[in-house]
Amino acid sequence: MNIKVLLNRTTEWLKGQGPDADIVISSRIRLARNIMDIPFPHRANDESRRKALGIVGKAIKASKHMHASLYVQLNELDVIDKQFLVERHLMSKHLAEETRESALAVGQGEVISVMINEEDHLRVQVLRSGFQLRDAWDLINILDDEFEKSIHYAFSPVYGYLTCCPTNVGTGMRASVMMHIPALVLSKQVNQVIQAVLKLGLAVRGLYGEGTEPSGNLFQMSNQVTLGTTEEDIIVSLEKVIRQIVTHERNARVALLRDSASELQDRVWRAYGLLKNARVISSKETIELLSALRLGVSLEILKGIDVLTINELFMQTQPAHLQEMVGRELDADERDFFRAELIRRKLAPERKGK
Amino acid sequence: MNIKVLLNRTTEWLKGQGPDADIVISSRIRLARNIMDIPFPHRANDESRRKALGIVGKAIKASKHMHASLYVQLNELDVIDKQFLVERHLMSKHLAEETRESALAVGQGEVISVMINEEDHLRVQVLRSGFQLRDAWDLINILDDEFEKSIHYAFSPVYGYLTCCPTNVGTGMRASVMMHIPALVLSKQVNQVIQAVLKLGLAVRGLYGEGTEPSGNLFQMSNQVTLGTTEEDIIVSLEKVIRQIVTHERNARVALLRDSASELQDRVWRAYGLLKNARVISSKETIELLSALRLGVSLEILKGIDVLTINELFMQTQPAHLQEMVGRELDADERDFFRAELIRRKLAPERKGK
Numbered sequence: 001m002n003i004k005v006l007l008n009r010t011t012e013w014l015k016g017q018g019p020d021a022d023i024v025i026s027s028r029i030r031l032a033r034n035i036m037d038i039p040f041p042h043r044a045n046d047e048s049r050r051k052a053l054g055i056v057g058k059a060i061k062a063s064k065h066m067h068a069s070l071y072v073q074l075n076e077l078d079v080i081d082k083q084f085l086v087e088r089h090l091m092s093k094h095l096a097e098e099t100r101e102s103a104l105a106v107g108q109g110e111v112i113s114v115m116i117n118e119e120d121h122l123r124v125q126v127l128r129s130g131f132q133l134r135d136a137w138d139l140i141n142i143l144d145d146e147f148e149k150s151i152h153y154a155f156s157p158v159y160g161y162l163t164c165c166p167t168n169v170g171t172g173m174r175a176s177v178m179m180h181i182p183a184l185v186l187s188k189q190v191n192q193v194i195q196a197v198l199k200l201g202l203a204v205r206g207l208y209g210e211g212t213e214p215s216g217n218l219f220q221m222s223n224q225v226t227l228g229t230t231e232e233d234i235i236v237s238l239e240k241v242i243r244q245i246v247t248h249e250r251n252a253r254v255a256l257l258r259d260s261a262s263e264l265q266d267r268v269w270r271a272y273g274l275l276k277n278a279r280v281i282s283s284k285e286t287i288e289l290l291s292a293l294r295l296g297v298s299l300e301i302l303k304g305i306d307v308l309t310i311n312e313l314f315m316q317t318q319p320a321h322l323q324e325m326v327g328r329e330l331d332a333d334e335r336d337f338f339r340a341e342l343i344r345r346k347l348a349p350e351r352k353g354k
Numbered sequence: 355m356n357i358k359v360l361l362n363r364t365t366e367w368l369k370g371q372g373p374d375a376d377i378v379i380s381s382r383i384r385l386a387r388n389i390m391d392i393p394f395p396h397r398a399n400d401e402s403r404r405k406a407l408g409i410v411g412k413a414i415k416a417s418k419h420m421h422a423s424l425y426v427q428l429n430e431l432d433v434i435d436k437q438f439l440v441e442r443h444l445m446s447k448h449l450a451e452e453t454r455e456s457a458l459a460v461g462q463g464e465v466i467s468v469m470i471n472e473e474d475h476l477r478v479q480v481l482r483s484g485f486q487l488r489d490a491w492d493l494i495n496i497l498d499d500e501f502e503k504s505i506h507y508a509f510s511p512v513y514g515y516l517t518c519c520p521t522n523v524g525t526g527m528r529a530s531v532m533m534h535i536p537a538l539v540l541s542k543q544v545n546q547v548i549q550a551v552l553k554l555g556l557a558v559r560g561l562y563g564e565g566t567e568p569s570g571n572l573f574q575m576s577n578q579v580t581l582g583t584t585e586e587d588i589i590v591s592l593e594k595v596i597r598q599i600v601t602h603e604r605n606a607r608v609a610l611l612r613d614s615a616s617e618l619q620d621r622v623w624r625a626y627g628l629l630k631n632a633r634v635i636s637s638k639e640t641i642e643l644l645s646a647l648r649l650g651v652s653l654e655i656l657k658g659i660d661v662l663t664i665n666e667l668f669m670q671t672q673p674a675h676l677q678e679m680v681g682r683e684l685d686a687d688e689r690d691f692f693r694a695e696l697i698r699r700k701l702a703p704e705r706k707g708k
Contacts, residue, residue: 277627
């Protein structure tokens with residue numbers, strides 16, 4: 001199956017809708033699950049891995065909520081395809097590097113995705129637009145129950161769900177939100193906020209999770225602890241922290257508008273001017289400028305541009321997306337050229353009315 | 355007389371017309387002259403200075419070519435007015451600082467101007483658009499003859515015209531051109547060119563003559579020697595050097611278009627994007643961006659913008675011009691704000707068709 005079909009479909013979590021979507025881009029919950037009596041993927045032989053694929057594949061087909069619109073075996077994909085799926089947050093870098101039997105299933109609108117034979121047999125993910133952790137949890141919970149009808153999960157009455165890595169044992173759950181907090185960055189409060197978040201036992205990461213630096217004022221906040229707690233507790237405590245950060249960011253935006261209106265407007269309009277006119281642009285600069293543009297649209301400094309367009313550009317301007325769009329491998333210079341062209345096209349006046 | 359009238363008139367030398375106007379913005383010739391039997395201005399008492407004013411004023415009135423459209427006594431002007439006239443290249447900084455009897459006369463289109471009681475009794479200037487040194491010389495020569503009908507010039511058969519400063523004795527002439535040579539700067543050939551020009555005995559200066567650093571890739575080249583040579587020789591040798599620099603710049607532009615088309619287009623379009631969208635902009639950044647825009651228009655990378663508009667913006671975005679336009683004193687932050695607004699207005703789509 002050609003994964004390019006995803007290029008022309010609207011991705012649910014980029015819509016810029018849902019509660020606090022001006023600050024919380026997306027909410028994500030993933031569950032790590034394994035199948036009883038089959039070795040963890042890294043210890044399983046090919047036959048065991050195929051067996052796991054079969055069991056999970058059947059469960060997905062039987063699911064009422066999954067409606068897989070895409071199911072791919074990893075060995076069907078080339079390097080760019082894999083990177084493309086990583087860029088869409090549908091696949092981990094870990095899975096992209098896997099050479100043995102493994103697969104990815106993606107539901108409609110890319111809300112639900114399931115990695116099979118990644119670190120665990122199943123990594124189920126629900127990704128929603130805006131601040132909707134509870135909504136995401138409700139959906140993944142239903143899905144988990146559906147899967148459990150045909151999959152005998154590896155579960156210990158003492159520890160909870162058993163996972164390959166001890167850090168996931170227990171609930172097997174990781175909940176995270178992607179936040180856009182430019183005003184906290186501009187007003188130099190962000191480090192203080194991050195320190196507070198870390199003290200509360202949460203992890204703070206960049207756009208692509210573990211090991212990535214924050215850029216474009218985008219920060220991913222997630223729970224660290226999975227053991228000795230309940231899913232409910234994880235969500236409640238994460239929601240509480242996020243709600244506080246949202247308030248801080250909102251206050252910082254008001255303060256910027258009040259105390260530095262000219263500088264703020266200048267920053268936003270310059271970002272727009274560069275994005276609309278650059279002929280060559282790097283990925284790093286793009287993210288920074290899109291971040292300023294997004295803030296400007298949120299604050300109505302700049303009107304007529306859809307948040308969806310900006311959110312999509314964050315994703316579409318990445319290397320593999322550009323290469324899938326153009327239909328061939330591109331070197332760095334070519335990517336910078338096509339990236340600039342794509343941005344100009346997406347921000348063209350015809351689109352502004354939308 | 356209110357000098358603001360100049361704000362709404364087209365300045366001849368900014369028209370972007372004339373030979374090689376894409377590279378040679380303007381050609382300027384000025385003559386230093388003094389009146390026999392009146393002490394040089396800095397040694398003259400008020401009565402002598404008034405006498406000089408009277409004699410020169412009468413000569414100007416009698417001139418068929420001058421048609422003074424503006425005649426101001428320096429003590430009628432406030433600080434901003436004086437700076438405004440300096441920014442328009444109609445008055446020297448030296449004259450702007452003069453507190454005693456002195457005056458400025460400006461002809462139609464600001465082609466001809468005469469400073470009275472600056473360093474010398476007369477400083478006559480002809481300023482033309484493009485590479486038109488000879489044309490400027492022809493006009494100033496006629497004017498000089500006209501003036502000589504009523505003014506008895508201080509002249510020595512041995513030394514030539516006598517001037518206050520020995521560096522002007524002889525012809526009393528300075529010829530200069532303002533060149534826009536961004537391609538020589540971008541291709542890092544400009545220092546080599548300047549060294550060669552200096553070796554030929556010419557002076558290289560910035561936008562405002564003596565003591566100013568070049569910015570916006572604008573360089574003023576002028577003769578140094580006035581003694582022991584003829585006006586004809588000065589013009590011939592300056593023309594020769596300028597013609598070579600024009601050729602070098604043209605070659606450098608072709609090379610840039612051939613070897614770095616993307617970078618060049620990117621630079622031009624980014625400059626346009628920033629100028630069209632910035633809400634706050636410094637004078638320094640403005641000059642650099644206008645320079646890139648001017649190159650882009652010359653090379654037809656960017657169409658629909660008049661060179662006149664760009665040339666005018668170089669002048670109108672300066673501090674005193676902004677203050678004359680707004681009609682009050684502005685602090686630096688306010689100037690950056692109004693400068694950005696003016697640029698956006700002048701580059702607005704309505705104007706692009708012109």
